[in-house]
Amino acid sequence: MIKLKSLICTCICTSALLAISFTIKAQKKFSIEKGEINFASRAQLELIKASSDKVQGLIDPATHQFAFTVEVRSFRGFNSELQREHFNEKYLESEKYPRARFSGKIIEHIDFTPGNTFEVRAKGDLEIHGQKQTRIIKSKVVVNDGQLLIESLFTVPLADHNISIPSIVSQKIATEIEVDFKATMKLQ
Numbered sequence: 001m002i003k004l005k006s007l008i009c010t011c012i013c014t015s016a017l018l019a020i021s022f023t024i025k026a027q028k029k030f031s032i033e034k035g036e037i038n039f040a041s042r043a044q045l046e047l048i049k050a051s052s053d054k055v056q057g058l059i060d061p062a063t064h065q066f067a068f069t070v071e072v073r074s075f076r077g078f079n080s081e082l083q084r085e086h087f088n089e090k091y092l093e094s095e096k097y098p099r100a101r102f103s104g105k106i107i108e109h110i111d112f113t114p115g116n117t118f119e120v121r122a123k124g125d126l127e128i129h130g131q132k133q134t135r136i137i138k139s140k141v142v143v144n145d146g147q148l149l150i151e152s153l154f155t156v157p158l159a160d161h162n163i164s165i166p167s168i169v170s171q172k173i174a175t176e177i178e179v180d181f182k183a184t185m186k187l188q
Contacts, residue, residue: 035183
């Protein structure tokens with residue numbers, strides 16, 4: 001009888017420890033260790049490029065939910081300091097709208113076992129210039145040991161985010177901006 005009680009107690013304790021360890025593992029999220037967003041405006045008369053490595057983001061492997069953000073003022077590059085100033089003050093109004101965000105859920109199932117590569121669609125709200133647009137953005141995800149490598153290339157129509165271009169510079173600024181996103185995410 002004592003052995004039976006001891007066996008039952010051991011089973012209950014083992015089950016509790018397993019449940020706790022699964023809960024702890026499920027609470028772990030991938031966060032950006034290193035990331036970069038590049039954009040390019042390929043207009044008729046001018047090419048404008050800028051980038052930022054001040055990207056923050058999380059992916060919850062248990063729910064496939066994600067959230068990424070970048071400080072608008074952190075973009076560097078441009079063809080001149082005046083272009084950067086106009087980007088922040090006239091077009092993106094970064095004092096009023098300091099961050100760009102993309103958050104939502106990965107549509108496809110991802111097996112987070114190392115060595116897997118997936119083409120996925122991320123569906124969520126892309127918020128730029130205070131305007132949210134629901135978007136589906138395709139990405140490549142490579143799963144390594146405790147890391148995710150993410151690459152995505154997509155376009156952003158300025159009109160979708162209430163960003164207007166004065167006609168005087170309409171041949172120098174594209175109406176759709178190419179965005180290239182790369183990140184290395186680490187399991188925390």
